[in-house]
Amino acid sequence: MKFFQVKSVEETFSLIKEQIQPITEYINIPLFEALHFVVAEDIYASENVPDFRRSTVDGYAVKAKDTFGSSESFPGFLTLAGEVQMGQLPPGVLQTAEVMYVPTGGMLPEGSDAVIMIEHCEDMDGLINVFRQVAPGENVISVGEDMQKGALLLRKGTKLRSQELGALASQGITEVTVIRKPIIGYLSSGDEIVPIETERLAPGEVRDMNGMTIGALVTGWGFAFQYGGIVKDNREEFEKAAREMLEKADCLIVSGGSSVGAKDYSVEVIQSLGDPGVFVHGVSIKPGKPTILSMAGRKPVIGLPGHPASAIIIFHLFGKAILEQLNGFRYQEKQLTFARVTKNIPSSPGRTDYVRVRLFEEDRIWYAEPIFGKSGLISTLVQSEGVIEIAARSEGVQKGDLVPIRIFQ
């Protein structure tokens, strides 16, 4: 008889951390194409940003001490000594009791150390009434305040988002060395699975949903997806297709046949693809208990449970962690929000439950309504925005509890 040797969710994550090695092939790409790539080496700032003292407001550059004691009732009087033009050097050095007009982003003249906002002053034909005092450094970005020349800008393993690309752009970096994006191969297994184009289903047939859902997640996360089609429940055919797919890819995903039924060949096929082989078969989790995780050489192989909703949840949880690690990214799930549950949700201790929830807002409070249903039902996920994790040691959550939600994008 076949049995699962189930691992806990925590054990599974730590095995993933231990097993998956990042790809070591690097490419140089233009910054404009680098969104969501992972940087392959530490990047240092070669310039100060800004490399001049910059005003953050439209106002007058001043010596802060010249404004001390100024107020609405006792304004200070300073002399207008000129105007700074954007992108140009100031017309001169600021002397005591002088101000110089400076627009937002303009360069501060030498001798000044703060900027007072224009609405706190009144220009009376070149005599500037000052109604506030400002502290040294107020409304000024100093040289290198954003990025200091020589400082570490981005660590190896950083995924490039818009803000990182902006930081690189400010340094004049137009090309970046990144880790090549992993290619993710995929196979659906099962005698009953037919292509989605099938117009009329014969009795017992189902269209290949998992090829679609897993493909959408892979491409949505920014990886290259290679759909390898559907294989029948035939050990030789399955192994041949899996080998061919793995040749072309950096990671292989198979769906279906992960359980312990007579024709569930996934674990045997996955094990046959190479050493060190399967390190997880069975997780104490609902849904998705029959999950298989393996390494064929340096290539991860994931056996997803066939039930479409289980496959999606497992792939969000473990699949994303595996792909991100393969991509060299120090990944940690951060798409969390908190909401109050609308119903009691019981759970069996000893197993981590992922309960699908619909989120809604009422009177500025966010609620999570559990969507119950069997693992096979994709409609339960169509109605959901994410899942609540109920830890293995817990017996459930109570109506009104504030719980963290993993958002599924």
Ligand SMILES: Nc1nc2c(c(=O)[nH]1)N[C@H]1C(S)=C(S)[C@@H](COP(=O)(O)OP(=O)(O)OC[C@H]3O[C@@H](n4cnc5c(N)ncnc54)[C@H](O)[C@@H]3O)O[C@H]1N2
């Ligand atoms: N004796 C036991 N039976 C099962 C157990 C168990 O512990 N002991 N676990 C159950 C759980 S939980 C799950 S989840 C499933 C997973 O089974 P498999 O991974 O072997 O999946 P299949 O049997 O191939 O398929 C299950 C179900 O999903 C449909 N399916 C499969 N692939 C697709 C696809 N690409 N698109 C759409 N639908 C798909 C398939 O037709 C089946 O209905 O095992 C339980 N059994």
Ligand code: MOO
């Ligand atoms: O673990 Mo399964 O996905 O519940 O049917």
